[in-house]
Amino acid sequence: MRILINKPIYFISVLILLFFIFIFLNPGIIAPYNPLQMNPQSILQSPSFQHIFGTDEFGRDIFSRCVYGIRTSLFVSFTSIAIASIVGTIIGIVSGYYGGLIDMVIMRLVDALFALPSLILALFVISLFGASTINEILAISIIYTPIIARMIRSVTLSIKSNLYVEASKALGTNDVNVIFRHAFPNIFPTWIVIFTLNVSTAILADASLSFLGLGTPPPTPTLGGMISSGTSFLPFAWWISVFPGIIIAIIVIVINVIGDFLDESFNPKKIKQSI
DSSP states (O other): OHHHHHOHHHHHHHHHHHHHHHHHHOHHHHOSSOTTOOOGGGTTOOSOSSSTTOBOTTOOBHHHHHHHHHHHHHHHHHHHHHHHHHHHHHHHHHHHHHOHHHHHHHHHHHHHHHTSOHHHHHHHHHHHHOSSHHHHHHHHHHHHHHHHHHHHHHHHHHHHTSHHHHHHHHTTOOHHHHIIIIIHHHHHHHHHHHHHHHHHHHHHHHHHHHHTTOSSOTTSOOHHHHHHHHGGGTTTOTHHHHHHHHHHHHHHHHHHHHHHHHHHHHOHHHHHHHO
């Protein structure tokens, strides 16, 4: 609370994120129109009081589509990073805790995944299984699992060398209890920050795949898909692409700022500096 009060940018970012979460839970309350409803009489209307973000080439309300697009983007990104975080944390803890041959084999597999460009890897996964929301989540999860695994491994290595872990082993505590009682509780603050910061880049990954037509298929509105559909109309209907792009930028910036806030809240060195 002290950090939030001293740095209003954090407080404002939290409020904006809560607003986006409210949109995610209750899009029908915010959206004035059905995002799928076509109106031939309202094609390519510029922003007005009736349609504050204008309409697209089918007469659909851009604001309503953005509201439901936010819901889709948040669902895909949070679900993807949640899966990647669970799998990556297990891999990272096992690799860092046991070391030796296990660590070498796991890290070589992780390095092999790192050698592939993330977007190319996602395109490969989706090309195998087809474009759908589930496959997009799977693709993004595969991209971020090795990233999170490497981060968690480095934290585990530093925790494993602490005296309380050695003492626990000397008392005969089995590895599972050591991991859950000592390793993971100390990893958790870092895990929260890693999770938050990766969500923001996952939103960009979702937007990129949707822009290429490989994300959630139409007619479900997606922010990246709206940007893609509006590129042909930019000279005379800029609002189709610009407003979804602005929303993506706001979401990414807000989540990154909140990631800095969580880092400052959980990092003991920064806590001491703020007191």
